[in-house]
Amino acid sequence: MDKHKSSRLQPYIPNDNLNNSLGAIRIFGIEMIEDELRPHLKTVLTIIQERKKGAAEQVVVSGILPILAISLRRRGPLTLLTVELVAELAKESVVRKGFGEAGLVNAVLSVMTSSNQELLLHATRAISRMSYDSLTQQEQLLRHGAVPLIISTLLRFPNNEALEGVCLLALCNLGDMGEAEEAGLVWERGMSPRPEESVFHGVAPQSCGFGSSVTLVRVCQWAHGQCSVSIEVFQRCSSSFWNLHGKKRTTRHFSISSLGSCSNLYKMIKYSVNNVPRTQSLRTRMFHTFL
CATH class of the missing domain: 3.40.1410 (Chorismate lyase)
Known part of the structure; x- marks a missing residue:
């Protein structure tokens, strides 16, 4: 059972900016037009970070998760922003449940070979949140090689304390031994x-x-x-x-x-x-x- 608890949600007021941005991501996402996508990804990220009630559900209904997976696999200029958004979405169980079907589990793991430490920080955080108290997500990530990728990252950057901490927490969560992030x-x-x-x-x-x-x-x-x-x-x-x-x-x-x-x-x-x-x-x- 997925027991991950999100932060306390604030009352949700329908936001036209969120609807417009989700629609734009659907339209421009297939062709990955950077100049068109970047501001809309930032808008969605900001609204999700504000933890407003109902925003996560809108993201699920919008169908943008497969587009985010495509963006990560292409490893283009939007990769860092996209993986940061995915890490924020991974806090929400209602969104996280659709990661596997949308291809986001493999897509997040695919960026773990990067040398960009900020990107690795967000990607590992997404893995950690996906696997916390969720046996289904743990087993899926384990089957696809999450452990060696995280250990490799941990050993490659011994002087990055923030990345080190996230890697260690992710290993604990994958072993069903994790503490809540909070x-x-x-x-x-x-x-x-x-x-x-x-x-x-x-x-x-x-x-x-x-x-x-x-x-x-x-x-x-x-x-x-x-x-x-x-x-x-x-x-x-x-x-x-x-x-x-x-x-x-x-x-x-x-x-x-x-x-x-x-x-x-x-x-x-x-x-x-x-x-x-x-x-x-x-x-x-x-x-x-x-x-």
């Missing part, structure tokens, strides 16, 4: 005794003020072109709990279930705790991927 997860690099391993831990302060949720992500390049990623979540642990269990974790028994592969691109293995409720303090997931 939780404000803050990522820091940890220390590892193994030079081939990168360690990240993210902390989301709880509203009660005395506890926190700690997410630990380990990325290990154990062979040329091959990488493993493990994700562990310690729910609502205090600082003393983190100091204790960060050094010595409780042993758990796991069952292994393969969720398939995509040609020679990647193999993903998902671990789940045997007979232990998800409310327990420790949960883990692991990805084994070929970059």
Whole structure:
């Protein structure tokens, strides 16, 4: 079930600008006329960012999602603006449900080989939002190679903190281990005794003020072109709990279930705790991927 919750919506007042822009995108989108499309894409982006009630539904009814997919695949001057719009639309479950049929899942993944870090930021954010608490979207993205693309991006740009944080959250969401974006997860690099391993831990302060949720992500390049990623979540642990269990974790028994592969691109293995409720303090997931 898709449990992603959007930000609080404001009362919607029918907006002729939105209707006009959606209509113009339908007309000019097939030929991708940049000068005609750019202002209308900006208008739709602005209105969606304002989170007005009913705007997302209008986008769905308008039928522009396949046009946005075409724009991303063509990798032209409108790619950056288009992927930013897609990332904003991905906040809305009513829109996100149509991404697969419209070809937007593959289209977003297709831009992940870019060297433009701003474009990668928006594309990874779209992937993260698509997969949060949605098993259907998670499995679709996994089948199409989202994990190796995100890991490659994470390793290519180690000095871009914003991109690093979005990549880590996307990996957590793809493993069904994510925190809500609104939780404000803050990522820091940890220390590892193994030079081939990168360690990240993210902390989301709880509203009660005395506890926190700690997410630990380990990325290990154990062979040329091959990488493993493990994700562990310690729910609502205090600082003393983190100091204790960060050094010595409780042993758990796991069952292994393969969720398939995509040609020679990647193999993903998902671990789940045997007979232990998800409310327990420790949960883990692991990805084994070929970059």
